[in-house]
Amino acid sequence: xxxxxxxxxxxxRCHVNGRDVEMLVPVRxxxxxxxxxRLGLTGTxxxxxxxxxxxxxxxxxxxxxxxxxxxxxxxxxxxxxxVEGLARGxxxxxxxxxxxxxxxxxxxxxxxxxxxxxxxxxxxxPDADQADIREWMDGNLCRCTGxxxxxxxxxxxxxxxxxATAEAGR
Amino acid sequence: xxxxxxxxxxxxxxxxxxxxxxxxxxxxxHAAVVRSERAHARIVGIDRAEAEAAPGVIAVVxxxxxxxxxxxxxxxxxxxxxxxxGKVRYFGEPVTVVVAETPxxxxxxxxxxxxxxxxLPALTDAATAxxxxxxxxxxxxVEPGQKxxxxxxxxxxxxVAHRNELAWGDAEAALAAAATVVxxxxxxPLVYGYAMETYNALADWQPGSLxxxxxxxxxxMVRRELARMFSLPLAAVRVEVPYIGGGYGxxxxxxxxxxxxxxxxxAGRPVKVxxxxxxxxxxxxxxxxxxxxxxxxxxxxxxxxxxxxxRFDTGAYADNSPLVLTxxxxxxxxxxxxxNLRVRGVAAYTNTSPASSYRGFGAPQAAxxxxxxxxxxxxxxxxxxVELRRRNLLAPGDTLIEGKRPLDAxxxxxxxxVAAALEQHAxxxxxxxxxxxxxxxxxxxxxxxxxxxxxxRMHADGSVTLxxxxxxxxxGSRTALAQIAARELCVPIEAVAVGQSDxxxxxxxxxxxxxxxxxxxxxxxxxxxxxLWDNLRDRAAESAGVPVDEVRVSDGLIHVPLAARGxxxxxxxxxxxxxxxxxxxxxxxxxxxxxxxxxxxRRDGATAVxxxxxxxxxxxxxxxxxxATGEVTVEHLVTVGxxxxxxxxxxxxxxxxxxxxxxxxxxxxxxxxxxxEQLTNPNLVEYRVPRLRDAPRRVTSVLAERGDGAGPYxxxxxxxxxxxxxPAAVAAAVGRAVGIWPTxxxxxxxxxxxxxxxxxxxxxxx
Numbered sequence: 037x038x039x040x041x042x043x044x045x046x047x048x049r050c051h052v053n054g055r056d057v058e059m060l061v062p063v064r065x066x067x068x069x070x071x072x073x074r075l076g077l078t079g080t081x082x083x084x085x086x087x088x089x090x091x092x093x094x095x096x097x098x099x100x101x102x103x104x105x106x107x108x109x110x111x112x113x114x115x116x117x118x119v120e121g122l123a124r125g126x127x128x129x130x131x132x133x134x135x136x137x138x139x140x141x142x143x144x145x146x147x148x149x150x151x152x153x154x155x156x157x158x159x160x161x162p163d164a165d166q167a168d169i170r171e172w173m174d175g176n177l178c179r180c181t182g183x184x185x186x187x188x189x190x191x192x193x194x195x196x197x198x199x200a201t202a203e204a205g206r
Numbered sequence: 207x208x209x210x211x212x213x214x215x216x217x218x219x220x221x222x223x224x225x226x227x228x229x230x231x232x233x234x235x236h237a238a239v240v241r242s243e244r245a246h247a248r249i250v251g252i253d254r255a256e257a258e259a260a261p262g263v264i265a266v267v268x269x270x271x272x273x274x275x276x277x278x279x280x281x282x283x284x285x286x287x288x289x290x291x292g293k294v295r296y297f298g299e300p301v302t303v304v305v306a307e308t309p310x311x312x313x314x315x316x317x318x319x320x321x322x323x324x325x326l327p328a329l330t331d332a333a334t335a336x337x338x339x340x341x342x343x344x345x346x347x348v349e350p351g352q353k354x355x356x357x358x359x360x361x362x363x364x365x366v367a368h369r370n371e372l373a374w375g376d377a378e379a380a381l382a383a384a385a386t387v388v389x390x391x392x393x394x395p396l397v398y399g400y401a402m403e404t405y406n407a408l409a410d411w412q413p414g415s416l417x418x419x420x421x422x423x424x425x426x427m428v429r430r431e432l433a434r435m436f437s438l439p440l441a442a443v444r445v446e447v448p449y450i451g452g453g454y455g456x457x458x459x460x461x462x463x464x465x466x467x468x469x470x471x472x473a474g475r476p477v478k479v480x481x482x483x484x485x486x487x488x489x490x491x492x493x494x495x496x497x498x499x500x501x502x503x504x505x506x507x508x509x510x511x512x513x514x515x516x517r518f519d520t521g522a523y524a525d526n527s528p529l530v531l532t533x534x535x536x537x538x539x540x541x542x543x544x545x546n547l548r549v550r551g552v553a554a555y556t557n558t559s560p561a562s563s564y565r566g567f568g569a570p571q572a573a574x575x576x577x578x579x580x581x582x583x584x585x586x587x588x589x590x591x592v593e594l595r596r597r598n599l600l601a602p603g604d605t606l607i608e609g610k611r612p613l614d615a616x617x618x619x620x621x622x623x624v625a626a627a628l629e630q631h632a633x634x635x636x637x638x639x640x641x642x643x644x645x646x647x648x649x650x651x652x653x654x655x656x657x658x659x660x661x662x663r664m665h666a667d668g669s670v671t672l673x674x675x676x677x678x679x680x681x682g683s684r685t686a687l688a689q690i691a692a693r694e695l696c697v698p699i700e701a702v703a704v705g706q707s708d709x710x711x712x713x714x715x716x717x718x719x720x721x722x723x724x725x726x727x728x729x730x731x732x733x734x735x736x737x738l739w740d741n742l743r744d745r746a747a748e749s750a751g752v753p754v755d756e757v758r759v760s761d762g763l764i765h766v767p768l769a770a771r772g773x774x775x776x777x778x779x780x781x782x783x784x785x786x787x788x789x790x791x792x793x794x795x796x797x798x799x800x801x802x803x804x805x806x807x808r809r810d811g812a813t814a815v816x817x818x819x820x821x822x823x824x825x826x827x828x829x830x831x832x833x834a835t836g837e838v839t840v841e842h843l844v845t846v847g848x849x850x851x852x853x854x855x856x857x858x859x860x861x862x863x864x865x866x867x868x869x870x871x872x873x874x875x876x877x878x879x880x881x882x883e884q885l886t887n888p889n890l891v892e893y894r895v896p897r898l899r900d901a902p903r904r905v906t907s908v909l910a911e912r913g914d915g916a917g918p919y920x921x922x923x924x925x926x927x928x929x930x931x932x933p934a935a936v937a938a939a940v941g942r943a944v945g946i947w948p949t950x951x952x953x954x955x956x957x958x959x960x961x962x963x964x965x966x967x968x969x970x971x972x
Binding site for chain 2: 062064072077078079080081083084085086088089091118119120122123128132135136139141142143144145146147148151170171173174176177178179180181182183184185186187
């Protein structure tokens with residue numbers, strides 16, 4: 037039995053997809069549980085529960101994080117971005133567009149994790165090359181596609197973003 | 207047909223797609239399963255007092271709480287206890303289920319359930335189980351005359367889940383007279399058909415009804431078992447299957463649904479049961495197999511006979527393994543001319559996770575030995591392995607098995623396409639590596655039972671709701687079936703909505719498996735569309751007051767004689783086309799109403815002869831092997847999808863590459879390892895599946911469309927075909943690279959390294 041003095045809950049204040057969240061959470065609650073069970077953001081999925089499949093990836097202050105293996109209480113003061121926060125109204129994020137156009141999904145269960153990992157990559161490394169893409173995407177599993185269309189989607193998104201950046205700089 | 211985009215893509219890239227695991231019901235409680243910590247033991251007692259007193263606990267359920275519910279399930283052999291009763295038969299078997307207000311409370315309380323065991327000898331492999339006097343099942347659960355399709359399980363209590371045979375001619379005599387006999391024995395590992403959404407089920411029992419949302423591939427099969435267990439009419443059991451995160455056969459038939467339903471029955475609340483990867487590995491795996499193939503050849507390299515032994519490690523419960531074994535036998539001798547044949551198969555119960563369907567369904571297990579055997583024979587006979595296959599492959603229209611559908615594919619053309627692509631990109635090994643290439647071909651009696659129904663509801667604006675009970679698990683069935691309906695009804699694909707399967711509303715479907723949906727359900731959709739046109743004609747004739755035979759349908763319009771419509775000034779044969787929407791609105795006399803078409807497929811017409819189609823696997827691989835480490839890299843993967851007609855080419859190619867990649871996983875990395883009673887690698891760190899950087903360096907995906915299938919527009923199925931021959935092809939390619947034929951998968955670096963050492967000793971020793 038845990039000592040009765042040990043705090044079992046704590047208040048967490050953060051932004052999730054731009055929304056203010058202030059909530060009393062059990063200290064054992066994972067980010068994935070907070071998102072899925074408390075905030076109704078079921079786009080984030082869970083599978084391996086040991087940080088090898090990447091399906092639960094979300095961005096915390098811009099960094100990809102396995103939400104199944106991160107505690108919700110550690111989100112205090114952070115900006116969290118999930119797959120639900122990518123589109124602007126009806127306009128999809130370019131990475132989402134690329135996954136659609138490259139047919140880079142089948143069952144779709146891994147898709148939110150891959151998309152968040154790709155967004156995390158391209159936000160921080162807008163000049164990512166093929167080796168970067170392969171290294172980053174190697175942290176996510178897909179059981180349906182055989183990966184080739186996913187690599188294509190991220191490559192397409194990367195070159196689209198690079199072109200857009202070049203256009204903006206002209 | 208067309209490159210129609212997936213209808214579910216937007217939902218899936220935005221995180222809006224609702225999967226079974228996302229389903230919730232008001233007042234839902236959560237379950238945690240207490241699993242056996244023994245492989246084989248009597249249950250002496252279960253102390254649940256502490257768990258019952260834990261915070262938030264609603265009920266702690268054991269087998270003794272199940273009252274008059276049916277305690278066991280299993281569509282072929284009803285041997286599978288919902289909760290272990292009397293004894294446990296494998297490590298990880300559900301013993302108790304704790305229902306609590308939250309998942310955390312359930313998990314915490316599950317730690318407080320104490321189970322006392324009295325150990326029995328654990329029979330953790332097939333050879334041990336078949337030789338032992340210790341029985342895993344002490345009674346037979348098979349009723350006399352009980353049958354599932356053509357599988358009639360025998361009442362047995364000798365650790366045999368099923369036994370079957372296929373034979374013609376005199377294989378023994380032909381082998382004795384053969385110019386050359388080549389023998390191959392291979393071990394196919396225990397593999398876990400990892401779907402990223404692990405098994406889950408939500409059940410809500412209320413008096414007279416049971417509502418389940420689960421990851422079931424075959425909701426109608428699950429409904430049947432639940433109805434029996436809960437003594438309910440079929441109509442009172444509602445099984446819903448939203449999107450599911452991968453299936454690959456691993457979610458076939460009943461899994462967690464009875465457990466969730468029984469927990470709901472006891473707790474009086476809707477109950478959700480989920481699994482983590484470890485629990486999923488304890489729920490179902492694929493059959494491991496030891497297969498021996500002996501093939502006799504004449505002096506011209508033509509096969510005179512094959513004698514094949516298949517021994518499955520089926521685990522603690524039969525599940526679908528008797529059918530998998532039967533299919534494995536049918537798929538074991540290859541699509542080769544076979545004057546004499548004997549195949550014997552046995553599926554052994556063992557004290558390990560229960561085995562059942564997985565993509566390929568017995569074909570990869572058998573092909574590993576059968577196709578590797580062809581490569582070994584080619585070497586011994588001094589004939590090129592592609593040429594040896596060419597000499598023996600069946601031709602279109604040939605009979606594989608008497609009484610079954612003649613071959614609806616051109617295997618030699620497929621093989622030649624594979625060989626040409628491999629040849630085109632063949633490369634020399636880089637220093638420190640060895641290279642090997644191989645091809646493999648399989649034919650599977652696919653499509654399962656041709657029983658399907660479809661319903662099309664055309665609305666007052668001419669748009670359509672298509673109702674089917676096919677499960678969308680990623681293969682794109684909702685898209686492909688919508689394409690077929692759109693084409694048949696001459697409407698854009700955007701005008702066709704396809705929903706999820708829900709046994710309360712969607713019509714009967716046998717299964718979603720055996721690569722059957724495009725072919726079998728596609729035919730039902732076509733039939734439903736034809737019925738809809740008939741009904742539109744009837745209504746147009748009735749509205750116009752003319753006999754129905756004066757109304758014609760062409761180009762998506764209904765043509766009614768003008769005179770009959772009271773319009774003047776034209777000849778009697780002049781007609782005017784009405785859109786279906788106009789016909790509907792005219793008949794109802796308002797901008798309202800709908801017309802329905804129903805289509806049925808049964809063992810009749812195009813699907814009178816089984817199987818509905820032969821599913822072809824034709825692949826090639828080139829591998830390089832690192833001489834220092836034994837690491838295998840797939841340099842080139844070639845798949846030929848012989849699908850008759852590709853309703854959606856992108857989806858077919860997606861199936862082929864996905865299936866082949868799972869085949870590469872089995873060939874190179876995946877294996878459930880038992881050490882004594884316990885699975886030693888029940889997680890995805892130690893059970894390694896293919897990752898992005900493991901993908902082949904080059905992929906060639908070819909579609910062969912010869913319009914020779916029984917499905918819509920000459921289509922047959924895809925989904926399993928490209929997996930089936932891959933493990934065999936990789937084994938042969940690695941064998942050719944290192945100079946020793948492997949006998950066991952997966953070909954992990956340590957295994958390949960030791961093959962390299964053997965080869966060196968062999969060469970060194972002359």
